[in-house]
Amino acid sequence: MKILDELYYGNISGGDRTAYDREELTDLLSLVEENRHLLLAELTEEQKDRFDKICCGLAEQRDLIDRHSFLTGFRLGVRMMAECFANNE
Numbered sequence: 001m002k003i004l005d006e007l008y009y010g011n012i013s014g015g016d017r018t019a020y021d022r023e024e025l026t027d028l029l030s031l032v033e034e035n036r037h038l039l040l041a042e043l044t045e046e047q048k049d050r051f052d053k054i055c056c057g058l059a060e061q062r063d064l065i066d067r068h069s070f071l072t073g074f075r076l077g078v079r080m081m082a083e084c085f086a087n088n089e
Contacts, residue, residue, distance in 0.1 A: 006012045040048060 040051070042049060
């Protein structure tokens, strides 16, 4: 249970392994960031505020989806382990 203890106490995170080291994702993130800066340069202050609210909402949505995905994957792993122990032949 050491790994679960580490997870519980926050010493490790389920999201420690990110996909950001993948070249295709890095290229995509660079493209999005470049276009974001170009768009912000053309917006009024009111439009920038609205855009910021949209970005914050999307980030919150992404966090909820990440949490749900983590929980779903963890539950699947537990079910697989339970099945392994139940079918101990």
